[in-house]
Amino acid sequence: MVTSAAWTFSTADVAKSSSDLARKAALDGAPTGTGFLVGTQTAGRGRRGRTWISPQGGMYLSFVLRPDYDKHLWPLLSFVAALAARETIAHVLASHRPKVKWPNDILVNDRKICGILLEGVEDALIVGTGINVAPIKADTAMPGHIQPTSLVDLGDNVTTPALLAADYMDNLARRYNMFNQTAFAPIRDEWMRHAAFLNQNVTVMDTGLTGRFIGIDDDGSMMLVDASGKTHHITTGDVVLMGDGN
Incomplete structure (x- = not known):
């Protein structure tokens, strides 16, 4: 112990x-x-x-x-x-x-x-x-x-x-x-x-939503800005860099 x-x-x-x-x-x-x-x-x-x-x-x-x-x-x-x-x-x-x-x-x-x-x-x-x-x-x-x-x-x-x-x-x-x-x-x-992928374009694998990862909100949700400039608050999902085949 x-x-x-x-x-x-x-x-x-x-x-x-x-x-x-x-x-x-x-x-x-x-x-x-x-x-x-x-x-x-x-x-x-x-x-x-x-x-x-x-x-x-x-x-x-x-x-x-x-x-x-x-x-x-x-x-x-x-x-x-x-x-x-x-x-x-x-x-x-x-x-x-x-x-x-x-x-x-x-x-x-x-x-x-x-x-x-x-x-x-x-x-x-x-x-x-x-x-x-x-x-x-x-x-x-x-x-x-x-x-x-x-x-x-x-x-x-x-x-x-x-x-x-x-x-x-x-x-x-x-x-x-x-x-x-x-x-x-x-x-x-x-x-x-210490955030990975900050200010980079990422994809939320579950939904296919893509955008620039700008940080996390006060509730821990991921903030993603899409091509139209709309900010999305993501509460669940797997995130990878756009175009990353891994």
């Missing part, structure tokens, strides 16, 4: 997913900061029920949060988690500049190294985070999606999932406390400083 102030995580070699363990703990009354690090996930999942390929060697970590504010604000915590993950990855890859991609990914060199999934369970929120550590196999690439990368693929052969998880826990705890004290504005400003 690894502990930092009131936050802690336990480890398991194998589980369906770290978020399943966190969900059970939440239903049993676990407090904010209760976490689970899993070595191999047999049924890892991403947004919209997609499978998250989770071989041994990645960081698969989920925490229980119990926000004491209205649930319509809970999705903003994905930006908090994304900044914590970006900071963690930047500590390891000092020569790279990780970017946050709306709504919940981290990219390095325009390839996905991290994904985040928020799931509500009664009066708790589960924040699940996966960071690719071990080399990516060629058969994990998904046509039509941004392609993956990992810490090892980018030159880091030292960092273990446990070390990564401990740093991420500290970063997430600090940023979660900051969000609770200051609300979304400073989180939004920092997120924008």
Whole structure:
């Protein structure tokens, strides 16, 4: 068990997913900061029920949060988690500049190294985070999606999932406390400083809508200006650069 102030995580070699363990703990009354690090996930999942390929060697970590504010604000915590993950990855890859991609990914060199999934369970929120550590196999690439990368693929052969998880826990705890004290504005400003594809033309794959990505609004929605000058507020979807075949 690894502990930092009131936050802690336990480890398991194998589980369906770290978020399943966190969900059970939440239903049993676990407090904010209760976490689970899993070595191999047999049924890892991403947004919209997609499978998250989770071989041994990645960081698969989920925490229980119990926000004491209205649930319509809970999705903003994905930006908090994304900044914590970006900071963690930047500590390891000092020569790279990780970017946050709306709504919940981290990219390095325009390839996905991290994904985040928020799931509500009664009066708790589960924040699940996966960071690719071990080399990516060629058969994990998904046509039509941004392609993956990992810490090892980018030159880091030292960092273990446990070390990564401990740093991420500290970063997430600090940023979660900051969000609770200051609300979304400073989180939004920092997120924008590290945003992937900012002021570039992108496509929302789900709808085919294209336009220039100009930032995120106060509610976390993506703001996209189309060719006619109309601003669209996107609340869900997968975003890629226009003309990107990945």
